[in-house]
Amino acid sequence: MKFPSLIRTSKFSQFHYEPRYYDPIKEEIEGKLKAARANQNNPSDTPSYTSSISAAFRKRERKSNQASVVQMLIAAAMLLTFVGWVFYGNQVFYVYLLLSPLYFYFRLKGRNKSRD
Structure with a gap:
């Protein structure tokens, strides 16, 4: 049985956390696919792409x-x-x-x- 009070307590809030992960193989595949698509549209250019996540890890x-x-x-x-x-x-x-x-x-x- 709850006693009446003037102070309101807050309800419990849920914490939702979605972990992020780094998959270097998947990133390399996506980079090569992106370079291949760019090469199909513009065959005179050489495919060049950079790995932003791995560069960020090196910088850190x-x-x-x-x-x-x-x-x-x-x-x-x-x-x-x-x-x-x-x-x-x-x-x-x-x-x-x-x-x-x-x-x-x-x-x-x-x-x-x-x-x-």
Whole structure:
């Protein structure tokens, strides 16, 4: 038995998920069929097609490799800072104060080159 209340609770909603998958063989067949159809309409052109999905996977892999390198550099900097703090104390943080102008200089220098 339900008691009457002033607060309305929401109904349960269903979650519908349709998985996507990548089939390289099917994509290659579709690309060749598309090139053959284009070749029938225009026989002088050479058949050329690109695999957009596989190119996207390669691009994502390249980005993930770059991100992992950056993460490793950040982790190494944090570890070196901690070890330096244990052995030398707060003097390690003065190194960051000395190196920060160099960082900003090279960062702004890179932006100015891209604008030229």
